[in-house]
Amino acid sequence: MLQLQLPLLNKMKRNTLLSLSVSVMCLVILTLIEQYVKPNYLIKSCLKLLLLMSPIILNAFLTGKSLTEIIRMKKLRSARILYFGMFRAYCCIIIIFLVFRNYIDLEQIRTNLMNKEQLTKDNCLYIFAYIILVNSFIEEAFFRGFIYHLFEAEEKRRTGIIVSAILFALYHIGIVSNWFNPLIFAFCIIGLAGCGMVLQWISLKFGTLKASWLIHGCANLAINTIGVIMIFNL
Numbered sequence: 001m002l003q004l005q006l007p008l009l010n011k012m013k014r015n016t017l018l019s020l021s022v023s024v025m026c027l028v029i030l031t032l033i034e035q036y037v038k039p040n041y042l043i044k045s046c047l048k049l050l051l052l053m054s055p056i057i058l059n060a061f062l063t064g065k066s067l068t069e070i071i072r073m074k075k076l077r078s079a080r081i082l083y084f085g086m087f088r089a090y091c092c093i094i095i096i097f098l099v100f101r102n103y104i105d106l107e108q109i110r111t112n113l114m115n116k117e118q119l120t121k122d123n124c125l126y127i128f129a130y131i132i133l134v135n136s137f138i139e140e141a142f143f144r145g146f147i148y149h150l151f152e153a154e155e156k157r158r159t160g161i162i163v164s165a166i167l168f169a170l171y172h173i174g175i176v177s178n179w180f181n182p183l184i185f186a187f188c189i190i191g192l193a194g195c196g197m198v199l200q201w202i203s204l205k206f207g208t209l210k211a212s213w214l215i216h217g218c219a220n221l222a223i224n225t226i227g228v229i230m231i232f233n234l
Helices: 004-037 041-063 067-071 079-103 106-116 123-150 157-171 182-206 209-231
Strands: none
Touching: 004 041, 004 123, 004 157, 041 067, 041 079, 041 123, 067 123, 079 182, 106 209, 123 157, 123 182, 123 209, 157 182, 182 209
16 A cells, blocks of 8 residues: 555655746746846736746646645635735735835836836826736735645645745845845845735635735735825825
């Protein structure tokens, strides 16, 4: 019986290692695109969707599992408690911004958004809607759903929480690297890793990716509120 189980376990480990390696490679490619290619937001969003969804589809093919099973997309229960968490996430980000506003070069961020992301007063609302609804789902499916799932399958849940949070923070380096001075930048990356752990805890607490997706969406709503303040010089 043990001899029959060993090949199966080895196959599972190979599938996990292959999926994780492809995932890291896709993140590296996205970072290089962000830093050096600098396409417009529509092309970059399409590339992000392709590169972050590809490892999930590959893993589904290798393991025979459904995509919803891999990313833990289940029915959301006890939503009332979550609504308060969504409100707190929004308020916390706005408060943090107000506290550190004098230490942030808002003009530099505004210029970066309008030049690099080609964000304008005409298209910002459409882009912000995408960030809140679609971009938050892609990141949650990849980091909180898929990356964690790879380690959960190997019964290394704590490692999965840490690795997914670190990758989540490192991925954002290419996005926010030109926004802040080194001290605020370091604080931001550490904060993103912490946020990644909290979002993973929320996903596990409610037993579905929908919970962390909603919180992430509200966090993006707060960030976009700050973006509106900067773009329109409010």
